[in-house]
Amino acid sequence: MAFSLSWRLVRVVRLAERSCDPIRRLLSVSSFFFAKKIIPFKLSDIGEGIRDVTVKEWFVKPGDQVKQFDDICEVQSDKASVTITSRYDGLIKTLYYKIDDVALVGSTLLDFEIDDLTDAVRDDAEKSEISLDKVEPETITLKKEKVLSTPAVKRIAKENNIKLTDVKATGKDGRVLKEDILAHLQRISVDPSVKIPSSMTGRTVELKGYTKHMWKTMTKSLTIPHFVYSDECNVDQVMRYRNDVKDSLMKRDISLTFMPFFIKAASRALEQYPQLNAWLDEKTQQLQLLDNHNIGIAMDTPNGLIVPNIKNVQNLSIFAIAQELNRLQKDGSKASISYADVSYTTFTLSNIGTIGGTFMKPIIVSPQVIIGAFGKARKLPRFDNEGNVIPVNIMSISWSADHRVIDGVTVARFSNLWKYYVENPMHLLICP
């Protein structure tokens, strides 16, 4: 609707500009230029199939004067955070969402008051790719957008607290039908039949942000037959190396944990088993083996679980991996992980051992074909080569692989190699 409004305005300017009568032309153009106009600023499509976002922060308030490209607000989708910037110079009139409200793509985020519409309108018209010549000048209105529907449909929308402008209309001339409201309700609601009975008390919590993404990916994962393989690993050496250097690295503001060793060990083992650093295309039944080891790290953040990745681990040192992990943890704690950081993961690791646990069954994230999870490292009694009982720091590792394309022996061999690198970390230190 913003576009249709915009290109109609451009049409007026162009018609006026083309007019032979110079006075009429001057009047048309100048009255158009100098009147202040209110225009809606919509949440445009941010790709990746995202249908809604949660408003996390407003950087503006009504009455603020902003310039093109100024930050307007921070929104969070089920995948990452995005800063929305202004497309116009103008005055903020009305904000339509509060912090933590969910905004649908295409809905109006705020209204702008604009002095000089020409640039903004011309831009929008260009983007809309609509032939300006098809528009009649008398159709121009600057009213707020009006949505066509019947009183019965409006009542259903009101009862369900739905703005008609947020609903995708499928009726004639953009009319919102009852089916559109029902489809919209289905999209935005958790199963409406699950209600807390009046005999009980409790509260309803909306699923949003990262949790909503988890719902989608995990539901898809249910279709994958998981082959699960677990083993234990001696982490004495890794602990020794880490303890030797962690204080000096801390002085350089780098926190070195066990994770960079585990990540690098995975990358080195993947060099031998490239079929595990792969995406499965279910449609074509092809496996795409990837040269980039973009290793995803399951991360517990104040906003829930998110899995950013460290790109091209095959080329990174343990130090560089630690730096990157620190950066992602910092961004995760501020809910500001970018799309780039969550895109193109080829392999995933989950260290739930920071909290506890021994063995687990991690869940594969499609289209990847394997995931690993670590339990908590603990000092446990084990036999040495002479049969003496000695204390050893033991950590469990559990792998889940997509059994449609990966057989158990491959997983076991890969796990053995990963374990070899972790138990002999010197091999990880001498190459990038």
Ligand code: COA
């Ligand atoms: N066993 C014992 N101790 C462990 C450990 C393990 N498996 N993993 C980490 N630790 C220790 C670290 O060495 C560090 O010790 P320190 O206090 O002496 O420095 C401490 O626990 C905290 O480590 P942390 O800061 O969390 O860093 P990390 O690099 O080990 O882990 C993440 C980073 C992102 C993986 C971790 O913070 C995290 O979010 N884990 C949860 C993952 C998750 O949610 N998985 C479930 C998915 S469904």
